[in-house]
Amino acid sequence: MTAQGPYQRVILVHYHEIGLKGHNRSKFESRLLKNILGLTSGYPVVTVHKISGRLIVFLKEGCTSDDAHACASFIARIPGVARTSSGFKCPREMQDIDQAAIAALEEASPFQTFKVAARRAHTDFPIDSMTMNRDVGAVLCEAFPLARVKMKEMDVEVRIEVVQNAAFVYAFSLSGVGGLPVGSSGKLMCLLSSGIDSPVALWQMARRGAICHAVHFSGAPETSDASEFLVDDIAHVLEKTGCIASVYTVALGTYQRRIALECPPPLRVILYRRLMFKVAEQLARSCGAKALITGESLGQVASQTLDNLCCTDAAVAMPIFRPLIGTDKQEIITRAHELGTFAISTEDAPDCCTLFMPRSPETHAKIPQVEEAEQAFPEEEWVAELVDAATCKVYAQPR
Numbered sequence: 001m002t003a004q005g006p007y008q009r010v011i012l013v014h015y016h017e018i019g020l021k022g023h024n025r026s027k028f029e030s031r032l033l034k035n036i037l038g039l040t041s042g043y044p045v046v047t048v049h050k051i052s053g054r055l056i057v058f059l060k061e062g063c064t065s066d067d068a069h070a071c072a073s074f075i076a077r078i079p080g081v082a083r084t085s086s087g088f089k090c091p092r093e094m095q096d097i098d099q100a101a102i103a104a105l106e107e108a109s110p111f112q113t114f115k116v117a118a119r120r121a122h123t124d125f126p127i128d129s130m131t132m133n134r135d136v137g138a139v140l141c142e143a144f145p146l147a148r149v150k151m152k153e154m155d156v157e158v159r160i161e162v163v164q165n166a167a168f169v170y171a172f173s174l175s176g177v178g179g180l181p182v183g184s185s186g187k188l189m190c191l192l193s194s195g196i197d198s199p200v201a202l203w204q205m206a207r208r209g210a211i212c213h214a215v216h217f218s219g220a221p222e223t224s225d226a227s228e229f230l231v232d233d234i235a236h237v238l239e240k241t242g243c244i245a246s247v248y249t250v251a252l253g254t255y256q257r258r259i260a261l262e263c264p265p266p267l268r269v270i271l272y273r274r275l276m277f278k279v280a281e282q283l284a285r286s287c288g289a290k291a292l293i294t295g296e297s298l299g300q301v302a303s304q305t306l307d308n309l310c311c312t313d314a315a316v317a318m319p320i321f322r323p324l325i326g327t328d329k330q331e332i333i334t335r336a337h338e339l340g341t342f343a344i345s346t347e348d349a350p351d352c353c354t355l356f357m358p359r360s361p362e363t364h365a366k367i368p369q370v371e372e373a374e375q376a377f378p379e380e381e382w383v384a385e386l387v388d389a390a391t392c393k394v395y396a397q398p399r
């Protein structure tokens with residue numbers, strides 16, 4: 001809430017996995033820098049610089065601590081960010097560091113206990129970190145007479161990082177989502193429903209650095225297009241942190257009707273799903289994606305028994321990534337809440353999954369039996385028609 005004072009407001013962006021990437025490190029850092037710059041246009045960001053082991057986000061003059069903290073919490077949700085800290089950049093002079101520490105601690109109120117933790121990235125700075133901790137600590141005790149220094153389990157940690165030409169001082173830090181910057185791990189194609197699971201699955205792979213395209217199958221023209229709108233809402237949530245590149249929409253209803261008419265009812269769901277996977281694989285190839293993602297979780301529903309998962313796997317040559325395969329529904333729900341997609345996913349909308357469902361779906365399908373049932377329709381032709389008719393919407397991604 002306090003005014004900025006004489007020092008420039010900055011956000012320090014910490015990352016860890018990137019630090020492990022050897023000679024690729026600088027590529028990963030540049031990717032993260034571009035992503036942060038591209039995604040923060042709605043925030044008072046002037047520029048982003050690389051310093052050793054950190055990115056520094058420079059904020060506009062005159063922005064408040066609330067602006068800075070909001071920006072820090074937004075950046076913390078961008079894949080690749082392990083932690084963000086909101087504070088100040090100041091000259092490498094003790095009186096400046098003292099003043100910046102007072103300003104930083106003031107913003108961390110209310111608090112009762114604190115400690116100072118200083119670090120010198122360059123030992124050319126004449127004062128060692130122990131001395132800085134002690135001296136800045138004494139200045140802060142004087143400025144905040146009710147506060148106490150505490151070495152463990154303190155309310156606030158005032159951090160000082162002295163680098164080559166400047167010092168950074170902050171007392172406000174947030175954990176980030178971690179992972180790798182989007183754009184550092186290739187392209188994937190996610191089968192995205194408007195349900196709870198698949199947005200979480202997509203996000204988990206985006207957090208591993210993948211550029212994620214998606215395909216949604218609606219039940220149109222047999223159902224309304226409500227699920228398409230929900231998927232668009234979900235994509236807008238994922239778009240904020242650069243986690244989705246595009247969504248293809250495919251109307252499956254007519255084809256489901258034909259499967260329902262011509263094939264044994266217990267196999268319907270598996271046949272719908274094999275058709276979906278084949279279309280997804282073609283669309284993936286067309287946009288350079290090398291694997292599919294689904295939100296499947298072992299045993300969650302009839303189509304996700306081990307035998308049935310094997311039957312859908314056998315429909316395509318591409319690897320299928322199922323990041324939630326060993327995750328309980330409750331854990332997925334918690335992640336969907338954190339991600340901000342849960343409320344959208346619990347809105348009711350019919351899609352291809354609710355259409356022409358059999359009374360008792362097969363839970364242990366055998367591949368030869370399924371392949372035989374598929375002989376009843378011209379599948380290759382259908383896949384080509386569905387791929388041709390797919391529409392595509394592109395979402396904002398930093399380049």
Ligand code: ATP
Nearest residue numbers: 191192193195196197198215216217294295296351
């Ligand atoms: P979700 O699993 O996303 O909550 P759901 O529970 O409605 O949705 P399931 O029957 O569990 O869907 O389907 C398993 C997976 O198949 C989904 O996680 C998703 O990857 C894919 N899938 C299901 N329905 C669709 C659809 N209409 N369009 C695209 N992919 C779908």
Ligand code: MG
Nearest residue numbers: 195197295300
């Ligand atoms: Mg599911």
